[in-house]
Amino acid sequence: MSKDLTQSGTAGSPLMSELFHSAVYKPTQGRIVRQLTALAIFVIVALGCWRLYTFLPGMMNNAVVARSIAGVLLAAGLWFGFRLVNWPRFADFLIAVEAEMNKVTWPSKDELIRAAIVVIFTIFFLAITLFAFDVIWQFIFSSVGVTS
Structure with a gap:
């Protein structure tokens, strides 16, 4: 047995290696919690990029470069949020959260x-x-x- 096995039995791969995959981990489980978590991450990234976009033109003379920097960071942040909720360790946690929330009276x-x-x-x-x-x-x- 490998040391990297989590409690659910799936191999715990590091997040950096998961960033370059496009597969959705257990797509039918924990959908609501995972979608809401991804939405929250997307909103935070978008607001951060918007704030950066409004801050950068004052620091540099070229607005195209400022837009490009904010756009690249926005795309990278959105991809990171999507991959984070599909990272097996975090996805298993979110699946367990949804299962426990369904038990609540x-x-x-x-x-x-x-x-x-x-x-x-x-x-x-x-x-x-x-x-x-x-x-x-x-x-x-x-x-x-x-x-x-």
Whole structure:
């Protein structure tokens, strides 16, 4: 047995070697979580490239070069995001996340409202209690002369 075997039994290849493949790893499993993760990566890369594109023309005189740099980084980032969600180690993790999320029992609307009300009242109660302790200790320390 190889040391690089993961728990699922697939060979754990390094991410750098996976960047040059185009196959989709286990395409029918964990699709929703993988698609949402890829979308999040794509949005982050696109916003970063947009920010870079708006920053570069101020630093260099050639707008075509600035567009080219941002475009190349955008294409590389999108490809990296696509390959990352198809990297066997990360894809197996995302597949397991979706499997666990399918096991979750979500609360009903009434149960959610009741729980939210309990949390909000608990936070207010704790805030008032901490404020009262602060005022009491401030009074005690100022009457003893520790603080002015």
